[in-house]
């Protein structure tokens with residue numbers, strides 16, 4: 212199987228135990244996002260579903276609660292530490308698969324289902340080395356009329372981060388329009404749309420999340436750079452509650468019937 216870059220593997224390994232806490236921005240965030248995923252993929256209980264780069268499975272767990280799939284959702288992730296969190300609390304509706312998106316795309320890892328009806332990647336496509344090739348391989352795992360959804364941050368974000376972090380984000384973040392192109396090359400009918408959610412976060416909680424490097428982007432900064440960045444955030448955002456839009460690009464591809 213593909214080995215992750217050591218620093219990335221280490222990043223998620225260190226974050227795993229606290230990951231859900233970091234992402235529970237507020238009680239409504241996970242149900243809201245999971246409902247958008249279920250809706251975009253038109254999920255039904257008969258679908259064989261995979262969440263690629265599932266992390267701790269916090270969205271898959273909620274999708275399973277909404278859809279009640281007849282067969283478990285496959286939670287695929289190369290980080291053992293992240294997958295270990297799947298069982299806390301125990302989730303019979305989820306099956307962990309230790310593999311990367313590339314392993315599935317190139318069939319190095321066999322899945323328990325012969326083909327998939329619906330697949331999503333939420334905030335994991337930026338970790339894939341060759342997204343064109345990997346999305347093509349994933350598209351080939353779909354049944355005719357199967358759906359592939361990439362959920363990602365847009366090319367620019369309005370998070371209350373320090374300036375250098377926002378600039379580095381823009382340098383590193385893949386463009387959702389490129390993902391549309393990759394899906395079309397893979398023979399999918401693709402469309403891009405955005406969903407938005409207003410976040411209201413206690414400033415000190417957000418600063419603690421930044422200090423814990425809740426985004427992998429932040430792991431590219433040294434301790435002293437993070438400290439300087441936090442000082443800048445405190446000066447720029449004196450307000451006790453930070454209010455900002457969390458905007459996501461949804462790229463949905465549908466495999467055309469009969470073209471397998």
Ligand SMILES: C[S@@+](CC[C@H](N)C(=O)[O-])C[C@H]1O[C@@H](n2cnc3c(N)ncnc32)[C@H](O)[C@@H]1O
Pocket residue numbers: 215219223234263264265266267268269270287288289290293310311312313332333334335338339340
């Ligand atoms: C930002 S987290 C997102 C986790 C989850 N989808 C969510 O939205 O909470 C990124 C996840 O991608 C995983 N990842 C890293 N490299 C990957 C790869 N090549 N293929 C699939 N997943 C990968 C990481 O282990 C991590 O769990």
